[in-house]
Amino acid sequence: MDIDQKIIQFINSIADRASPVSPEEDLLDSGVLDSLAMLQLVEFISAEFGVEIDPDAITPENFATVATVTRLVQSHGK
Numbered sequence: 001m002d003i004d005q006k007i008i009q010f011i012n013s014i015a016d017r018a019s020p021v022s023p024e025e026d027l028l029d030s031g032v033l034d035s036l037a038m039l040q041l042v043e044f045i046s047a048e049f050g051v052e053i054d055p056d057a058i059t060p061e062n063f064a065t066v067a068t069v070t071r072l073v074q075s076h077g078k
Contacts, residue, residue, distance in 0.1 A: 003049065004070045010044045011037075011066070023066045038063055045069075051076040 004023060011021045015032050027033040042053050051073055062072045
């Protein structure tokens with residue numbers, strides 16, 4: 001499974017909504033990710049991909065969409 005698909009699967013597992021997340025959906029503006037969900041996602045990334053996200057990189061821009069999260073993971077070595 002690709003990085004983006006794993007991220008989508010995780011977000012769908014923690015999101016409280018009926019429809020699945022799309023790759024380009026704004027996760028923050030749509031309310032899919034709040035501050036707690038963002039931290040859960042950071043923990044998932046660490047556990048799943050062995051990537052430690054620098055606290056300075058935990059920004060709205062890096063967590064706006066599945067695509068931006070995927071790029072963040074890839075830029076940290078995966």
